[in-house]
Amino acid sequence: MNAGFDTYQLAEEHQALRDAVRALAEKEIAPHASEVDEQERFPQEAADALIRAGFQAVHVPEAYDGQGADAVATCIVIEEVARVCASSSLIPAVNKLGSMPILLSASEELKKAVLPSIASGEAMISYALSEREAGSDTASMRTRAHLDGDHWVLNGTKCWITNAGVSTWYTVMAVTDPNAAKKSSGISAFVVHKDDPGFEVGPKERKLGIKGSPTREIYFQDCTIPADRIIGEPGTGLKTALRTLDHTRPTIGAQAVGIAQGALDAAIAYVKERKQFGTAIADFQGVQFMLADMAMKVEAARHMVYVSAARAERGEANLGFISAAAKCFASDVAMEVTTNAVQLFGGAGYTRDFPVERMMRDAKITQIYEGTNQIQRMVMARSLLKG
Ligand SMILES: Cc1cc2nc3c(=O)[nH]c(=O)nc-3n(C[C@H](O)[C@H](O)[C@H](O)COP(=O)(O)OP(=O)(O)OC[C@H]3O[C@@H](n4cnc5c(N)ncnc54)[C@H](O)[C@@H]3O)c2cc1C
DSSP states (O other): OOTTOOTTSOOHHHHHHHHHHHHHIIIIIHHHHHHHHHHTOOOHHHHHHHHHHTOSSTTSOGGGTSOOOOHHHHHHHHHHHHHHOHHHHHHHHHHHHHHHHHHHHOOHHHHHHHHHHHHHTSOOEEEEOOBTTBSSOGGGOOOEEEEETTEEEEEEEEEEEETTTTOSEEEEEEESOTTOSSGGGGEEEEEEETTSTTEEEEEEOOOSSOTTSOEEEEEEEEEEEEGGGEESSTTOHHHHHHHHHHHHHHHHHHHHHHHHHHHHHHHHHHHHHOEETTEEGGGSHHHHHHHHHHHHHHHHHHHHHHHHHHHHHTTOSOOHHHHHHHHHHHHHHHHHHHHHHHHHTGGGGGSTTSTHHHHHHHHHHHTTSSSOHHHHHHHHHHHHHOO
């Protein structure tokens, strides 16, 4: 045997990061999670605590005043915050989602203009791809942008935009060439600032879960931005937006793993306390088997998420399969594990007096956003069948 064998073991700094984020999450985020959900309000305490500790956007490279944390480290931060409050975990998750198109494809000047404000916590950034009529079918978007002298002018509506209204920056995909031979090559990506003329945010959606994370439409009415706020070349926006998802689907997997772990931890504590038939319900084999299955699946999901993040960090080609698989598997596990946690709490699990019903509601979104799990399966199948 070799105690120093480090294959399939997180690096010491990753373990230390997990300990630090877990301590912060339990002390400063968990106490507000239930109230944030109940009042459907932004988790400001979590945002403040994450910014104070420098955990709100660890992925930003050092060259832009960030910490340059790798993709596995970023997943660990999101996972540990999600373990106590899924809404709060969308702060680091969406900061990565919104800034990834910039990191992948923007000019050096644009990177320097935007990324340091996210690294410092002065600003947050959202990602605006979806529209009412263009959800899974992203290429059929209708938001338009045209060049007018030294400005781009945007018109249209994006919907379902996470953290809209709180974010300062928005990465926005819009059609610049409606006559392109392929719809996907007529789309470009831009960075919009909340104070740009013609930009507005709509009312909050009334949601099943992640109620602390505002989801809103955003509107562009002759919204005018400087010409150099385009990300990459005209016509490359959808490609950049989809490449982004290869890097961020692992973060949604991490969020799902965190939610599932939170529910599993709560269920283990509860079954040891709760007595029926003169003994703790943890003594019943039927309960033990449920716990074993839940923990087994969480463990498998966690490994797949870290592998997908590590492969993204290495910049491997063909990330499509593993990123989609990690997000899809972890989110299906989160839904199953949180539902079983509610089951193990019995009637108490069905009330808002315990956290597991919130976790079950929060888990559902991980099967839907950044591409529904049907779309993930399409991505996986396409990768299996190509060539
Ligand atoms: C809370 C929340 C936050 C979000 N945050 C963001 C954000 O920050 N930025 C952003 O751009 N978007 C965001 N989204 C949008 C999200 O990514 C979309 O909702 C999602 O991609 C699905 O699109 P849709 O809602 O239009 O569903 P549809 O595309 O209308 O799908 C409806 C159903 O049909 C299925 N379906 C569709 N096409 C196929 C197919 N070809 N084969 C099999 N089944 C199919 C879907 O899987 C789904 O079950 C968010 C959504 C929500 C609810």
